[in-house]
Amino acid sequence: MAQFFIDFTIVAILVIGITALMGVILNSIGENVFGGRKKRLHTAMSEHVQTGWKMVGGKKASR
Template structure:
């Protein structure tokens, strides 16, 4: 019975991970192929918003 639940959990994790990965890949490919002029809209808006901001220095520990 424990092996059944172990198999069920592993299969569920596999299916959820596969679905999430395929969604990200499909979104990236779709926006790259079919995005046209609007595929960089969010990047450009973020760049406009951050224009003139000071860079933050990172402290490596």
């Protein structure tokens, strides 16, 4: 019975880990292959909107 739980735990960890890594890997492949010239469009627009904002949230700056 203990072997079943060990096997179940190992398989669960592998399934969860592979699923998480697949998302990250496929996202980066999609951005690099199909991104074209607009790879940084979203982040560049975000940075443009946030220019001139005051830094808040404590003594340490987050950037």
